[in-house]
Amino acid sequence: MNRRAFLAGVVGAASATVSGCTGLLNTGSNAPEGDISMGSRSFNPRKFEVKTGVPVVWTNTDMRRHSVTAYEDGIPNEAEYFASGGFDSEQAARKAWQKGKGTINPNTTFEHTFEVPGSYSYFCIPHEAAGMSGTVVVTE
Numbered sequence: 646m647n648r649r650a651f652l653a654g655v656v657g658a659a660s661a662t663v664s665g666c667t668g669l670l671n672t673g674s675n676a677p678e679g680d681i682s683m684g685s686r687s688f689n690p691r692k693f694e695v696k697t698g699v700p701v702v703w704t705n706t707d708m709r710r711h712s713v714t715a716y717e718d719g720i721p722n723e724a725e726y727f728a729s730g731g732f733d734s735e736q737a738a739r740k741a742w743q744k745g746k747g748t749i750n751p752n753t754t755f756e757h758t759f760e761v762p763g764s765y766s767y768f769c770i771p772h773e774a775a776g777m778s779g780t781v782v783v784t785e
């Protein structure tokens with residue numbers, strides 16, 4: 646990927662606030678399109694709160710591929726299953742990953758809108774063992 650173009654885009658989007666920033670890539674304020682960023686082994690913030698009907702956007706700010714994959718047992722019973730790649734079960738998402746599907750590539754985003762209040766646990770398939778997981782708490 647073209648890192649220079651990516652950085653130029655980030656700086657352009659955040660030109661108003663970049664002057665006081667000395668090399669610290671603050672994805673919280675400089676990436677307005679994302680609510681949750683994906684680092685090398687973590688989702689930031691790890692716990693995110695949102696209201697029903699408001700889209701949540703994950704941004705891969707890392708150089709590696711990641712996934713956003715719900716734990717089938719970690720979401721409300723009435724809720725729709727969600728995973729990058731659009732799979733309808735955790736098992737399908739895990740299988741597809743082995744074939745290179747469901748990835749969120751560097752500098753791309755994944756979006757999901759939650760319609761059912763509750764707590765949603767999710768993880769990143771390749772970095773699950775490293776503890777890359779998170780929670781979205783949805784309120785009405």
Ligand SMILES: [Cu+2]
Nearest residue numbers: 711769772777
């Ligand atoms: Cu990951």
